[in-house]
Amino acid sequence: xxxxxxxxxxxxxxxxxxxxxxxxxxxxxxxxxxxxxxxxxxxxxxxxxxxxxxxxxxxxxxxxxxxxxxxxxxxxxxxxxxxxxxxxxxxxxxxxxxxxxxxxxxxxxxxxxxxxxxxxxxxxxxxxxxxxxxxxxxxxxxxxxxxxxxxxxxxxxxxxxxxxxxxxxxxxxxxxxxxxxxxxxxxxxxxxxxxxxxxxxxxxxxxxxxxxxxxxxxxxxxxxxxxxxxxxx
Numbered sequence: 410x411x412x413x414x415x416x417x418x419x420x421x422x423x424x425x426x427x428x429x430x431x432x433x434x435x436x437x438x439x440x441x442x443x444x445x446x447x448x449x450x451x452x453x454x455x456x457x458x459x460x461x462x463x464x465x466x467x468x469x470x471x472x473x474x475x476x477x478x479x480x481x482x483x484x485x486x487x488x489x490x491x492x493x494x495x496x497x498x499x500x501x502x503x504x505x506x507x508x509x510x511x512x513x514x515x516x517x518x519x520x521x522x523x524x525x526x527x528x529x530x531x532x533x534x535x536x537x538x539x540x541x542x543x544x545x546x547x548x549x550x551x552x553x554x555x556x557x558x559x560x561x562x563x564x565x566x567x568x569x570x571x572x573x574x575x576x577x578x579x580x581x582x583x584x585x586x587x588x589x590x591x592x593x594x595x596x597x598x599x600x601x602x603x604x605x606x607x608x609x610x611x612x613x614x615x616x617x618x619x620x621x622x623x624x625x626x627x628x629x630x631x632x633x634x635x636x637x638x639x640x641x642x
Contacts, residue, residue, distance in 0.1 A: 432475050436632045439468035443628035450620050459502045466498040469631040478638040486526035493519035520573040527580035537583035544575035558612040596633030603627035
């Protein structure tokens, strides 16, 4: 695929590189609501945390639609992933372990949907295997850290989840290198990083600082992934 001097595919027109006003407003609602959810958590207002997090999650699904996700094969899988993340977000509002498990499974299937989306694009396989090797080292470190704190079904669910998100990230990087721009790769990397805060909060120590940096980073990741639907085949 030919690229412009700035690294964007030649098929992408200038007005598609930057967000339109509706897209920008929706992305702003998403990120702003995530920050409001963090503030609510710090203030101990659990209802506000749930309200603002649900608004933010709904906003990234709407953003995907505004970016044309319903109109392309890539977008269909991407949209499925976004909706599954929305479901996961709703279940993760609870601190109950059974609901957390359901939320984790929803995110697991979201990563499968994202993998299918990226697999529909041209891939740079050297980049994929290189990224996957680095991801494997990261996965090993995360599992060594978490393993003593996992019990029951989580000793199966968490390794599966870690494998899925890191495979998804490697696919996103390979797709971005092959066809550009780097929105999908940036979104996937931010998604992976934000999940460290979730793991620390649920399995290591519950601390509002986990929420404080992890939640806005997660929603930024979802904005980037949603916007990657622009001009995809």
